[in-house]
Amino acid sequence: MGGSRYKQSRTLVRRLCRLPGEDFAEFRQKVARLRQHFEQFNLDVSGLCQWLMGMRKRNADPEKPEGFGSLGDYLLQGKLDDSADDEDQCDRRRKDVFDHLAGIDVGPPLPSGMEHARLRQAIMHEFQIPPTTSARQLFSRMSTKSPAHRLVLLKAASEWIIARFQRGMENWQRQHRQWAQEKSEWEAAHPDLTPEVRERFTEIFKNLHDPENSGKLGVRRKNPRICPGERLRQNMDNCIYAGQKGHGPLCWRYVEFTKQRKKDDPHFNPDGFWKDAEKLVRFCVQFKTKPANAFLSSALPATLFEKLPAQGRGQAVNRLKANFNAYLQFMGLNHETILAQKRLPHCRKIGKTWEESECRFNPHTELCQQYRQALGQLDESTLAQEKTYRQWRKLYLSGPRKPQFHYPSSRRLPMPKIFGADFHRIDLDGSILRLRLDDMPAGQWLELGFIPWPNGYHPSRGEVAKKITSVHVNFIGSRARAGFRFDVPHKNSRFSSSQDELDRLRSQVFPREAQDREFLHAARELLLKSFDPGQGPAPRRLLAVDLGETGAAAGVFSEEKHEKDIALEIIKIDTHYATVPEILKKDMEKKPPPKFAEDDARGLRRQHVARHLAKISAGAAAIAGHRASGASVPATLETHDFRSLKRHIQWMIRDWARVSAACIVAAAEKENCDLIVFESMRGFRLPGYDQIEPDKKRRLAQFAFGRVRRKVVEKAVERGMRVVTVPYFKSSQVCAQCGSPQENLGLWRKNKTRGHKFKCEKCKFEIDSDANAARVLGRVFWGKVELPES
Numbered sequence: 001m002g003g004s005r006y007k008q009s010r011t012l013v014r015r016l017c018r019l020p021g022e023d024f025a026e027f028r029q030k031v032a033r034l035r036q037h038f039e040q041f042n043l044d045v046s047g048l049c050q051w052l053m054g055m056r057k058r059n060a061d062p063e064k065p066e067g068f069g070s071l072g073d074y075l076l077q078g079k080l081d082d083s084a085d086d087e088d089q090c091d092r093r094r095k096d097v098f099d100h101l102a103g104i105d106v107g108p109p110l111p112s113g114m115e116h117a118r119l120r121q122a123i124m125h126e127f128q129i130p131p132t133t134s135a136r137q138l139f140s141r142m143s144t145k146s147p148a149h150r151l152v153l154l155k156a157a158s159e160w161i162i163a164r165f166q167r168g169m170e171n172w173q174r175q176h177r178q179w180a181q182e183k184s185e186w187e188a189a190h191p192d193l194t195p196e197v198r199e200r201f202t203e204i205f206k207n208l209h210d211p212e213n214s215g216k217l218g219v220r221r222k223n224p225r226i227c228p229g230e231r232l233r234q235n236m237d238n239c240i241y242a243g244q245k246g247h248g249p250l251c252w253r254y255v256e257f258t259k260q261r262k263k264d265d266p267h268f269n270p271d272g273f274w275k276d277a278e279k280l281v282r283f284c285v286q287f288k289t290k291p292a293n294a295f296l297s298s299a300l301p302a303t304l305f306e307k308l309p310a311q312g313r314g315q316a317v318n319r320l321k322a323n324f325n326a327y328l329q330f331m332g333l334n335h336e337t338i339l340a341q342k343r344l345p346h347c348r349k350i351g352k353t354w355e356e357s358e359c360r361f362n363p364h365t366e367l368c369q370q371y372r373q374a375l376g377q378l379d380e381s382t383l384a385q386e387k388t389y390r391q392w393r394k395l396y397l398s399g400p401r402k403p404q405f406h407y408p409s410s411r412r413l414p415m416p417k418i419f420g421a422d423f424h425r426i427d428l429d430g431s432i433l434r435l436r437l438d439d440m441p442a443g444q445w446l447e448l449g450f451i452p453w454p455n456g457y458h459p460s461r462g463e464v465a466k467k468i469t470s471v472h473v474n475f476i477g478s479r480a481r482a483g484f485r486f487d488v489p490h491k492n493s494r495f496s497s498s499q500d501e502l503d504r505l506r507s508q509v510f511p512r513e514a515q516d517r518e519f520l521h522a523a524r525e526l527l528l529k530s531f532d533p534g535q536g537p538a539p540r541r542l543l544a545v546d547l548g549e550t551g552a553a554a555g556v557f558s559e560e561k562h563e564k565d566i567a568l569e570i571i572k573i574d575t576h577y578a579t580v581p582e583i584l585k586k587d588m589e590k591k592p593p594p595k596f597a598e599d600d601a602r603g604l605r606r607q608h609v610a611r612h613l614a615k616i617s618a619g620a621a622a623i624a625g626h627r628a629s630g631a632s633v634p635a636t637l638e639t640h641d642f643r644s645l646k647r648h649i650q651w652m653i654r655d656w657a658r659v660s661a662a663c664i665v666a667a668a669e670k671e672n673c674d675l676i677v678f679e680s681m682r683g684f685r686l687p688g689y690d691q692i693e694p695d696k697k698r699r700l701a702q703f704a705f706g707r708v709r710r711k712v713v714e715k716a717v718e719r720g721m722r723v724v725t726v727p728y729f730k731s732s733q734v735c736a737q738c739g740s741p742q743e744n745l746g747l748w749r750k751n752k753t754r755g756h757k758f759k760c761e762k763c764k765f766e767i768d769s770d771a772n773a774a775r776v777l778g779r780v781f782w783g784k785v786e787l788p789e790s
Contacts, residue, residue: 520727
C-alpha cells in the first residue's frame with residue numbers, strides 16, 4: 001500500500017457532571033474551584049504571551065515582521081535549527097532558559113549544552129534588560145509553580161502565538177506579495193486610469209462625510225455604498241442603496257397589499273388592478289378631479305372600460321372603487337400624493353436582485369448626493385474613468401489586512417486548561433475524571449463525573465483507554481467541559497502525499513482566489529504522481545460534493561468516468577432528511593414546532609433559525625428605540641445584547657456542520673473513494689445584508705460550507721482519504737454533459753427554482769441541479785470542464 005501511517009491528535013469533548021448520589025451544592029463548589037484554576041491558567045498564558053510579544057518588539061525586523069529574534073524564536077519553537085535532540089530534551093532546555101531569564105534558576109549563567117553563539121548572546125542581552133512591572137509579577141507567579149506546570153504554560157503560550165500570530169503573519173505576507181503583483185498587472189492593463197486620475201477620485205471619497213461613521217470626514221469602504229456616477233447623472237430617484245434592495249417603503253408595502261388583498265378577495269387580479277388604477281389616475285389628472293368624484297362621473301366607465309360590454313362596465317367600476325379605496329387605506333396614501341406624481345408612487349413589482357429592480361421612487365442617500373456634487377467638478381475625460389476607478393478601488397485601494405493578534409482570555413477567547421499525564425486519572429467505565437489542581441499535593445484529586453463515552457464512536461472506549469495523553473478543561477458559560485486528547489492512527493492512504501502538503505499548496509504557494517486554477521493543476525499533479533494502487537490496478541475513485549442552499553448531491557467517479565449520483569442527506573432547510581417531510585413545508589406559521597418521531601435525525605431547520613433571527617431583529621429595534629432617547633448612548637446593539645441567543649444559533653450551525661461532514665465522509669467510505677472534491681469558496685462574498693429579502697437572510701445565516709469542508713478534512717484524513725478544492729465560479733450554470741455554460745439565465749433560474757432541475761439549452765440534457773453541479777466539479781478536477789474566469 002502506498003502512503004505512510006500518520007497520526008493525528010483528536011479531542012473528544014464531554015460535559016462534566018455530578019457523581020452518582022453527589023449533592024448539587026458540592027458539585028457546584030468543585031466546578032467553582034476548577035473555574036478559578038481555569039481562569040488563572042488563562043491569565044498566566046496571557047501574561048507569557050505579552051512577555052514574548054514584548055521580546056518581538058525589542059527585536060523588530062521590518063523584513064521579517066513575524067520574527068521574535070534568536071531567543072524568542074527558540075522559546076517558541078523549542079529547538080535550534082541544527083539540533084538533533086528529542087522533544088523532551090528540547091522542552092527541558094527551553095524551560096531552563098525561561099527559568100534563567102525569569103530569575104527562578106540563577107545558578108549557572110546559562111543552561112548547559114547551549115553552544116549556539118548567537119543564541120548565547122541573545123540570552124545574555126535579554127537577561128540584562130530590566131523587566132517591566134507586569135513581567136516581574138508574572139515571574140513571581142511562575143516561581144510558585146512546579147517545573148512541569150511552567151513548561152506546560154510556556155508551551156501553551158508558544159502554540160497560541162504560533163497559531164494565532166506567526167502563521168497569520170506569514171499568510172498575510174504571501175497574500176500581500178501576490179496582491180501587489182495582481183495590482184501592477186491590472187494597472188498595466190488599464191493605462192487610461194493614471195495615478196493622477198486615481199488620486200483625484202480618491203480625494204473625493206476622502207472629503208465625503210460618511211453617515212455610517214457618525215458623519216466623520218472620509219469614506220473608507222473599498223466598495224462604498226454610493227451609486228455609480230452614470231446612475232446619478234440620470235437625475236432620477238433610483239438609488240441602489242436606499243431602502244431595501246433598492247426599493248422604498250411604499251414599494252414593499254404594495255407587495256404586502258397585493259398579498260393581503262388576495263386573501264380578502266380571491267377574485268382580486270393584481271395585474272388588472274394596476275392597469276385600471278393607472279387609467280384612473282390619468283383620468284383624474286386630465287379632468288382635474290378627485291378619485292371619489294371620478295367614480296360618480298358618467299364618463300369614467302366608457303373611458304376606462306371601453307372594451308367591455310355596457311352592462312359589465314358598472315360592475316368593473318364598483319370593483320375598481322372597492323379595490324382602490326382598500327389600496328389607499330392600506331398604503332396610507334391620499335389622492336393629493338398620487339395626483340401630484342400623476343401615477344402610483346411606487347413600483348409594481350420587486351426583482352430578485354437590486355440590479356433587476358429599477359425603482360424610480362427611491363430618493364438617493366445623502367452620501368450619493370454629496371458624491372454627485374463632487375463629480376460635477378471633474379472634466380469629461382476624468383468622469384469617463386469613474387467606472388474603472390470604482391473597480392480599481394474595490395480590488396486594489398488597499399492590500400489584505402494584517403491579522404489582529406488577541407491574547408487568551410477566560411471570558412472572550414479562552415485557552416483550555418491543560419492537565420498532563422501526572423495530573424489526571426480517567427475511569428472510562430465509570431465515567432469518572434480525577435484532576436490534580438495546581439495547589440494539590442501528589443495523590444490528592446478533584447473527582448468529577450462526565451457524560452459517558454458515546455456508543456458507536458471510533459475509537460471506542462476500550463481502544464482509547466491507554467491513548468489519552470492530556471485532558472483540556474474549558475467553560476462554555478457556566479458549564480464545564482473536558483476534552484480528552486488522544487492520538488489516532490490514520491488508515492493507510494493510496495496517496496503518498498499528505499493532506500498537509502495539499503493544504504500548504506493552497507494556503508502558502510497559491511494563497512489568492514485568482515490562483516485557484518494554478519492550485520488545482522499543482523494539486524492534481526501531486527496527487528496523481530503520488531498514487532499507488534497497491535495490490536492490482538485498482539482505479540482512483542473520487543467523490544465530488546456540491547453543497548447548495550436547498551440541497552446537496554455528490555457524484556462518484558472511477559478515474560475520469562462518472563459512475564453514479566448520490567443524493568446526500570443534507571438539506572439546508574431541513575437538515576439530514578433524505579426528503580422534505582410534508583409537515584415541515586407548513587411549519588412557518590405553526591407554533592409550537594411539530595413533533596418528530598424518536599428515530600428521526602434532528603437537524604438545523606431554517607424555520608427554527610428564522611424564529612431566533614426574528615426575535616433578535618424585533619429586539620434590536622426595541623433596544624435602538626430605547627437607547628436613542630439618551631443622547632449619549634448609541635442606538636446600536638452591544639456585544640452583550642442577545643448574547644445567549646446568538647450563541648445558541650452558533651451551536652446549532654456548529655452541530656449542523658458536524659452532522660453534514662459525517663454524512664459526506666460516510667458516503668465516501670461506502671463508495672471506497674480515495675479523494676473528496678469540494679468547490680473552493682475562497683473569495684466568495686455574501687451580498688449586502690440590507691439588499692436581500694428576509695427569507696434569504698435566514699438561509700444565509702446557515703452558510704457554513706467552509707466549516708463543513710474543514711470537518712470533512714479532519715474525518716477523511718483518518719480514513720486514508722484526501723480532500724481538494726476546485727474553482728467554483730458558475731459551476732451550477734455549466735452542463736455536466738457537454739460542458740457548455742448556459743446563456744439564458746432566466747430559464748436556468750426558473751428550472752432550478754421550480755423543479756430543482758437543470759436543462760441544458762444546447763444538448764437538452766436534463767438532471768437534478770445539485771447532481772449536475774456535483775458532476776461538473778468532478779469533471780473540473782479531471783480537466784474535462786473549464787469554468788469561466790471569476
